[in-house]
Amino acid sequence: MDKHPIFVKASEPILKDIIRTLSQMFGEVIVESFFRDKVVYITRNVKRNEVFLVTRTLDHVVVDYLKGRIRREPYSLGIFLGQIIDGEYRVSIDIAEKLFLKARRNAIMINEHAASLFLYGRDVMLKSIIKVYPPLFKITVVINELEDVLGLCKLTVKPKDLLVESRSKNKIVCKNIIDKGWYLRKGH
Amino acid sequence: MLNFKLPFKTFKVGLKYTTPSFEARTLAEKYGFLPYMVERYIKMFGNIEEVEELLKTTGKGLTKSIRCNILKIECNNLLKRLKSKGLKLKNIPWVNTGYWVLEGGEKLGYLHEYLFGYYFIQGAPSMVPPLELNPSPNDVVLDMCAAPGGKTTHLAELMGNKGVILAVDISRSRMKTLRSNISRMGVANTVLLKMNSKELGNYGEFFTKILLDAPCTGEGLLPIDASRKEKTQLQDLFKMASRQLELLKSAIKALKPGGTLVYSTCSIAPEENEFVINEILNLFKNVSVENLSIISRFGVKGFTEVFGIRLRDELAKCYRVYPHKHEMEGYFICKLIKKG
Numbered sequence: 376m377d378k379h380p381i382f383v384k385a386s387e388p389i390l391k392d393i394i395r396t397l398s399q400m401f402g403e404v405i406v407e408s409f410f411r412d413k414v415v416y417i418t419r420n421v422k423r424n425e426v427f428l429v430t431r432t433l434d435h436v437v438v439d440y441l442k443g444r445i446r447r448e449p450y451s452l453g454i455f456l457g458q459i460i461d462g463e464y465r466v467s468i469d470i471a472e473k474l475f476l477k478a479r480r481n482a483i484m485i486n487e488h489a490a491s492l493f494l495y496g497r498d499v500m501l502k503s504i505i506k507v508y509p510p511l512f513k514i515t516v517v518i519n520e521l522e523d524v525l526g527l528c529k530l531t532v533k534p535k536d537l538l539v540e541s542r543s544k545n546k547i548v549c550k551n552i553i554d555k556g557w558y559l560r561k562g563h
Numbered sequence: 564m565l566n567f568k569l570p571f572k573t574f575k576v577g578l579k580y581t582t583p584s585f586e587a588r589t590l591a592e593k594y595g596f597l598p599y600m601v602e603r604y605i606k607m608f609g610n611i612e613e614v615e616e617l618l619k620t621t622g623k624g625l626t627k628s629i630r631c632n633i634l635k636i637e638c639n640n641l642l643k644r645l646k647s648k649g650l651k652l653k654n655i656p657w658v659n660t661g662y663w664v665l666e667g668g669e670k671l672g673y674l675h676e677y678l679f680g681y682y683f684i685q686g687a688p689s690m691v692p693p694l695e696l697n698p699s700p701n702d703v704v705l706d707m708c709a710a711p712g713g714k715t716t717h718l719a720e721l722m723g724n725k726g727v728i729l730a731v732d733i734s735r736s737r738m739k740t741l742r743s744n745i746s747r748m749g750v751a752n753t754v755l756l757k758m759n760s761k762e763l764g765n766y767g768e769f770f771t772k773i774l775l776d777a778p779c780t781g782e783g784l785l786p787i788d789a790s791r792k793e794k795t796q797l798q799d800l801f802k803m804a805s806r807q808l809e810l811l812k813s814a815i816k817a818l819k820p821g822g823t824l825v826y827s828t829c830s831i832a833p834e835e836n837e838f839v840i841n842e843i844l845n846l847f848k849n850v851s852v853e854n855l856s857i858i859s860r861f862g863v864k865g866f867t868e869v870f871g872i873r874l875r876d877e878l879a880k881c882y883r884v885y886p887h888k889h890e891m892e893g894y895f896i897c898k899l900i901k902k903g
Contacts, residue, residue, distance in 0.1 A: 430725075430752070433754060441729075445758075447758060449756055450755040450756055450757045452753065452754040452755065469749075472749070473749070519675075
């Protein structure tokens with residue numbers, strides 16, 4: 376069983392890994408601007424290390440009040456960036472949504488029927504995709520026809536193959552990683 | 564012989580007022596209430612007809628309401644979407660982003676717009692405390708009993724997702740719900756802390772604004788939870804008041820001079836509301852009651868005398884909401900200022 380997590384500032388290599396992954400997904404300029412003047416925390420003392428993005432003001436409260444005065448660790452803070460599992464950064468929906476809304480790239484739009492299924496944990500078939508927001512990364516944002524963010528999926532084909540008509544329309548082209556139905560099914 | 568101590572030390576609260584009269588026992592039997600509760604209602608309202616109106620609201624249900632989350636969507640857009648899904652909504656006059664759900668309320672927890680964090684399902688009176696606290700992006704706000712996060716997310720919205728909210732709750736399971744709601748609603752300016760808020764008073768003055776939506780007996784929830792009519796024994800009521808008092812003392816100690824504190828409960832029991840505030844005003848000479856600007860438009864003034872007990876005049880600045888008068892859950896709100 377995990378002990379209570381301890382929140383520490385993320386090391387430079389972890390920070391670089393997070394920024395590199397997010398930049399590949401949403402572009403360097405937008406990611407750097409979003410991360411400017413912010414601090415990344417990581418949980419230690421636990422199997423799955425969670426990462427969080429916080430403003431300087433929030434950081435001040437954590438350092439001076441929580442850790443300084445009352446000597447407690449937070450339960451969570453700021454924006455949940457995702458997890459580091461086996462040394463690899465796994466993006467959260469929370470940050471992906473915020474960055475997609477700024478970048479409008481690295482997303483696939485799926486039809487209404489597929490959107491409902493995706494919110495129940497189902498994968499995306501080629502025939503469900505109605506628009507692509509290039510450039511696509513291996514982990515891509517899934518949106519519905521109104522551009523609401525539904526979750527994240529992992530492409531199982533090359534991005535250019537999404538546009539090839541000859542492929543089987545029922546082929547699964549993107550595997551559900553996490554969707555917003557998760558809030559109801561499980562939650563944090 | 565009572566096996567509990569009364570929490571109020573600065574003014575006399577005898578318990579004779581809770582002894583049920585014949586009328587109270589008759590009404591209690593008719594509506595399935597604990598007799599002491601009905602006796603208190605008779606003394607609070609002063610007439611049997613009004614008491615009966617209140618008792619009749621039990622289990623009747625209330626019109627559901629939602630708060631549109633402007634951190635994620637424009638309310639007009641949300642209204643259009645929900646209308647297309649068969650919901651009929653009406654603006655709550657005193658909350659720009661609040662809506663009564665006149666039709667389709669049963670769908671609220673299942674719609675995609677809910678999953679996307681475009682609204683929070685919340686009782687209309689619960690939308691008032693954050694508005695009365697009126698936090699700005701420069702504030703350091705403490706939300707003392709934060710889960711499940713309706714008011715925390717509302718505070719974040721009012722602050723434009725800037726500044727800081729320290730959202731505290733004692734329960735691990737409720738903390739999980741709080742975190743999920745913070746995430747769903749796109750809130751970025753919170754630090755969540757699992758601890759007993761009554762300890763926070765030991766660590767000095769730090770916060771510019773504090774919201775204490777205190778745990779309570781839920782006597783105001785009669786319309787949506789009929790079990791409340793026989794759930795709270797007299798000793799439970801005073802134990803709850805004792806807990807509320809401890810939390811409020813802690814809040815006053817953690818508040819910076821010049822800071823504002825909003826105290827609220829979903830109870831209509833004076834013991835959990837006016838009595839608690841009265842005790843605080845007697846104990847802390849640097850605390851005063853401030854006028855409320857939202858609930859005062861429709862609510863009823865707080866008691867300055869009830870059950871034959873004279874309370875401080877400032878309590879008339881606190882406000883109450885009743886199920887039978889306002890067709891909402893019963894609620895109490897009071898705003899305090901800590902002088903510099």
